[in-house]
Amino acid sequence: MVQIPLEFPAHTVPFTSLALLQSSPPYPTHPDDIKEWIINSNPRSVASTICMGTCRVPGGVYNWCMSNFKPILESRIGQLLRTRGLKLATAESCTGGLLADHITDVPGSSDYFVGGVVAYAYEAKVALLQVSWGTLRLYGAVSRETVIEMARGVRTTLGADIGISVSGIAGPGGGMPEKPVGTTWIGLSARDGDWARNYVWDGDRRTNKELSAQAALQFALDYLNKKLENG
Numbered sequence: 001m002v003q004i005p006l007e008f009p010a011h012t013v014p015f016t017s018l019a020l021l022q023s024s025p026p027y028p029t030h031p032d033d034i035k036e037w038i039i040n041s042n043p044r045s046v047a048s049t050i051c052m053g054t055c056r057v058p059g060g061v062y063n064w065c066m067s068n069f070k071p072i073l074e075s076r077i078g079q080l081l082r083t084r085g086l087k088l089a090t091a092e093s094c095t096g097g098l099l100a101d102h103i104t105d106v107p108g109s110s111d112y113f114v115g116g117v118v119a120y121a122y123e124a125k126v127a128l129l130q131v132s133w134g135t136l137r138l139y140g141a142v143s144r145e146t147v148i149e150m151a152r153g154v155r156t157t158l159g160a161d162i163g164i165s166v167s168g169i170a171g172p173g174g175g176m177p178e179k180p181v182g183t184t185w186i187g188l189s190a191r192d193g194d195w196a197r198n199y200v201w202d203g204d205r206r207t208n209k210e211l212s213a214q215a216a217l218q219f220a221l222d223y224l225n226k227k228l229e230n231g
Contacts, residue, residue, distance in 0.1 A: 073217040074106045080224040081112035081162075088220065089160035090116035091129050091150040093141060094168040094184065098213040114158045119150070129153035129165075142167050142179055144196040147187030155189045162223065163189040166216050168201075170208045184212045186219050188228075195219075195228050 081088055090100045100116035103109055117128050122141065125131040130153040131146055139145045147165045155163030168184030175181035182201035187194070199215055201208040222228055 073214065073221055074102050074109075077103070077217060077220050077224065078106045078109055078112060080221075082108075084224075086112060086161040086224075087114045087159070088112055088162045088164070089114045089154045089158040090216075091154035091163060091165040091187075092116060092118050093120055093125070093150075093166060094170045095166045095209050095213050095216075096120070098209055099164070099166060099216050102213055102217060114160045117154050117157075125150060129157065140179070142169055142183055142185055144185055144187070144198070147185040147196055148189065148194045149187075151187035151189035152194060161190060162220065163187075164216050164220050165189075166212050168199075168208065168212055170205045170212075172205060182208050184208070184215070186212065186216045188219050188223055190223065193228075193230055195223070 077088075080086075088103070090103070092099050097116065097118045100113070103113050103116075117124075119125045119128050119131075122133075122136050125136065125141065125146070126133060129150045131149040135143075135145050135149055147167050150165035150167065151163040153163070154160070154165065165187040166184065167187075169175055169179060169181050171181035173181070175183070180200060182199075182203070184199045184201060185196055186199070187196045189195075197215070197219055199212070201211045203211060
């Protein structure tokens, strides 16, 4: 079993660890080669993973797998936040605190993680995160507009430099034709702008929650690495 660190663009696979069941070289090491392996392989051939399935994103349908190795994303985010003296806060709906759990898995995360809010109901989003009723009624909880207000609200409420939010339909019920099960929006708010990303996962409830948390971590890392366009 090997672990290969990656940094995929957001439109391909938003994870930084891939476990391959291969006992001898050569292993694919270039992101393009690994992406091709992901696209063409059967995810059931990959073992010792947390999740297996597909992710529909702009540009195609990709098989994905996540290994249960050391939390690379969380550690790298923590290092960058600590070095720059920045504070992070989270606002979660469908992930139910899973994002904050990942962040606080890193020892010393209190240096940069202010805290998180789990706001499941509309009323909680309004009361705790300053999301407007107008936004919720017009666009719904799972929307670009709502996650941006959630991220902005938790950032300002908790006095953080960066706020990141997640809202989605984890399943198995709750889907609609325009927002099928697995639809997830992730928002990020900082002093220099607001951003949002959209995904449609194709796993079970637990898988979709884990994928959303991992995608949110990748979003934060991309921001810290200055890979986002101006918000």
